């Protein structure tokens with residue numbers, strides 16, 4: 037529907053019930069004399085423009101809603117209509133935002149609430165009380181207090197909470213999703229660290245300096261050098277800390293852009309994210325840290341120039357958690373295609389490897405503090421994601437010896453180049469996707485592959501010719517490509533594409549393949565921090581008591597994050613945030 041039609045739209049109940057059922061409603065408007073009948077105007081903030089509505093109410097319910105101003109992306113129009121439909125159908129002032137159009141949803145809700153605030157009979161406007169939907173009973177919501185509140189129960193949030201607690205602070209974690217883990221639980225390939233006890237035991241030569249150089253080079257030298265320096269120095273301690281908590285990080289492999297094997301993961305090359313999530317959560321529980329799930333932060337409370345807590349929204353209503361320090365650990369915004377495309381239009385409609393909660397809430401809940409956001413236009417795609425299914429095949433498969441071929445069965449890139457280089461090379465091929473090809477030797481070297489096999493994602497054949505037939509590529513060429521590649525492995529020299537890491541040749545059947553292409557993976561930009569994880573405002577001042585760690589921050593990764601550096605970043609800067617927030621909360 038085009039914008040001019042939207043202006044004229046009076047909502048009728050015609051939209052897809054399936055879409056509406058994904059929207060949870062909150063805070064019913066209960067009484068039959070709630071409103072002064074009439075038509076009221078309201079305004080809210082969409083992604084980059086204001087949204088205007090006219091809401092017509094009878095004494096007891098919302099009768100219609102008309103958009104009077106709507107300049108959001110065309111693809112959000114139907115989604116905004118669905119939201120309006122839900123509001124009218126359920127006669128509510130609040131509803132969950134619709135995935136894919138978060139900012140437009142919020143702006144629409146804000147506009148409707150603005151209009152309704154003018155329509156309420158005196159004293160009827162909902163307050164911050166809990167309403168039991170079943171029996172209409174009203175109770176005051178708790179107003180709770182703690183030393184440190186952590187927003188987000190992913191790897192950064194749980195790391196910071198544990199360290200804050202160990203430094204003597206009382207800590208509460210608030211998580212909007214029904215489960216902990218965020219993107220961390222999907223991480224697979226490894227956690228980068230140099231000069232670790234594990235590398236030493238395995239005889240791997242690496243150095244903090246080399247790790248620093250690789251990370252800066254990978255990020256186009258646009259990283260904040262101080263943040264990278266500290267990361268490179270501290271991550272070996274993080275590895276010991278995680279091992280001390282119970283994590284198995286004893287397998288070390290190679291990921292793109294690294295000059296040494298430094299990606300730490302569990303024995304046999306199992307996925308690392310589940311391991312770290314489980315270990316952190318077990319420790320959080322043992323430490324008695326309260327984790328409040330399905331509770332969304334909608335604002336950071338502040339008094340003059342220092343933060344004093346957070347305001348949260350739950351299905352029962354809104355309330356405040358008072359705290360002396362706040363740590364933002366809400367992750368990136370890779371799952372918010374509307375926002376991604378606003379920074380990189382070429383990524384409109386792209387799939388993502390991210391969990392559905394990674395939508396950039398921080399932009400909204402931190403806006404009153406004028407938080408400084410940097411590098412927002414640096415967004416990364418992961419080159420080996422199964423199209424449509426959006427399932428990431430870990431970079432470690434290439435690190436352990438797989439190659440990429442196009443529809444002519446030819447290699448076209450150094451498979452272990454940075455994600456940007458490999459993604460761009462894929463997009464230049466016919467069909468804009470490629471095939472990952474490997475053998476039984478690679479499969480046996482990396483147990484993460486079993487999951488892809490068991491899910492039925494892999495083509496399999498005892499011969500290269502049989503595999504080529506299933507892939508629909510010329511068999512003779514695939515054979516020639518693999519033979520040539522194996523000769524490069526033997527000579528440790530790839531004169532065609534300059535690959536420098538050759539884990540093993542592709543020579544033992546069965547042979548495997550899966551079609552892959554780029555999908556949005558990591559958002560390098562975010563909240564501006566310093567090495568102490570203090571958050572800055574747009575005036576360049578530290579916001580007292582506010583800390584941030586993990587993908588929500590900008591500056592660590594420049595314009596491109598190296599594989600394996602996310603887990604290092606979130607756990608290392610998570611620990612630093614926890615320590616500093618605890619100290620701050622005690623010193624006031």
Ligand code: MEZ
Pocket residue numbers: 223224225226291429430431432598599600601602603
């Ligand atoms: O750090 C990552 O994003 C990573 C290693 C992903 C992967 O391919 O496993």
